[in-house]
Amino acid sequence: MPDMPLQRKSREAAHLPGQTPRPAAAKRARDQHAPQDDGADYIRPVSRATLAQEIVDAIAELIMSGIWKPGDLIPSEKELAARFQVGRSTIREAVKSLAVLGVLEARVGEGSYVRETNSELLSGAFKWGLLLSERNLGDLVDVRVLVEVECARRAAAARTDQSMARLLRTLQEMRDGQDNQRRFMACDNAFHTQIAEMAGNRIFASIGSTIQVIVRLWYPATYYVPKIKGTTIAEHTVIAEAIGAGDAEAARAAMRCHLLKAADRLERVMAGRRPAAG
Amino acid sequence: MPDMPLQRKSREAAHLPGQTPRPAAAKRARDQHAPQDDGADYIRPVSRATLAQEIVDAIAELIMSGIWKPGDLIPSEKELAARFQVGRSTIREAVKSLAVLGVLEARVGEGSYVRETNSELLSGAFKWGLLLSERNLGDLVDVRVLVEVECARRAAAARTDQSMARLLRTLQEMRDGQDNQRRFMACDNAFHTQIAEMAGNRIFASIGSTIQVIVRLWYPATYYVPKIKGTTIAEHTVIAEAIGAGDAEAARAAMRCHLLKAADRLERVMAGRRPAAG
């Protein structure tokens, strides 16, 4: 059998939003008394949950109810299989799913652990959603501006000497490490993440850091040319000073300015390499 | 063997944030030249990706690059196994993981499809992250206020006759359906969701609707007593009028007021049933 293009068929592209259609076993439309497109309750296709899905839910329930706490070693797959009265494959599918989500972590020869939920989970899941959505840089930037500007404002209000020292240390490391591309990028990330953390709301921090990762992921890292590095450092300095002074309004303005300019720079860089769109 | 409490052991609770510790094979701390807690590059435990994980990434890549489009029927597990040169179990684990995330949908006897990404995916993944994070209602409300207030502002600026009519229809349905608890709740949700959609940024809409779901999920639905229903409708009306008038500032203020009051009400209801905490 020759090489097939790793794809079977492709159904028509236009569907109702959010609904992958069943393959239309009923040939005729049968559109007598079709339900309102927005009606609250109409007959929808029944769906029996699969076993693995139920196991996933059961495990999630165990974690949410606090019976399994972060860091715990959960029972072995064999025992879970015996306890849930299903085969090990089923357990494995469930555990594996949760591992991909970042809820569990399986270690060969050791066992599976409940992962710390320190917002890394949230950003992990968030990242998946964002990764597979449409690539709309504009939307992403909007969200980033909204969230990070608010973070800056709060950080200025809630700053402590300790967190401030940490932020300045990161800024200094950024100045020192301009020759190492990766290190510079990491520092840039860290700067924003630390501000989000100073704001004291983990969800903000998750969203902010995730968006940062996504942007860098969609648009590869030829972004930092030397001149941009200098500008970035300068803008960061202004933000840090405003936060250090406890001036919420200034911090807000500085962050807003920085993010908008950064988005503009990114767009310009991307436009410059437009021909190689892929 | 008698009934064991479905739990093996429980390691110490306090860890470094975000790091599930390896089981400390090295007994002594070995803290000579311990790396800076923030040093950019120190030796970190290597981790070989597992096969299923690689398949997951490969499939995600196929979708992101547009080779598999939403609605497509992907090759059967058997063929994927042959093509990736791995066993069917491995493929199944990968597909199952993506199904839990909401990226794929497997249908018995039919095949597996790439699901429509209409932001439902984002909120699906986002929901998982939020569900398993700590239950911090305050953080959640903060995010909700930030996002939805901005949505209201944008909605007022970008409203159309069509979207406005739809919003008013939802509001009216809310007034009519006060005796049906579920229906009222659905309308409340729809009202906020529609405003988020009017703002024209799908990420906003996802975050907003997800947070709404989570709040309702954490704190079950004894929330709407008749009086609260009236208040809710009144506040919604104010918001809708501001948006209808295209007054961004008023819409913003009205939404902010509504959300804060709603959070307050929710907290009060929860406090009233404090004794039954669990």
Place this chain on the structure above:
DNA sequence: CTTGGCTGGTTGTCAGACAACCCGATAATA
């Protein structure tokens, strides 16, 4: 005190089997 090997247990991966199910086509029926 370190090193090395052994052992029991755990996850990773595979292959094969069968059940439940769907779809499309064909045959039987009214």
Place this chain on the structure above:
DNA sequence: TATTATCGGGTTGTCTGACAACCAGCCAAG
């Protein structure tokens, strides 16, 4: 002709058994 029953091939759901890779803990040798 139009409707219904039945069948066959293909697909996912689930189970079982097996083996490899790996790890923590223990114990003895150095």
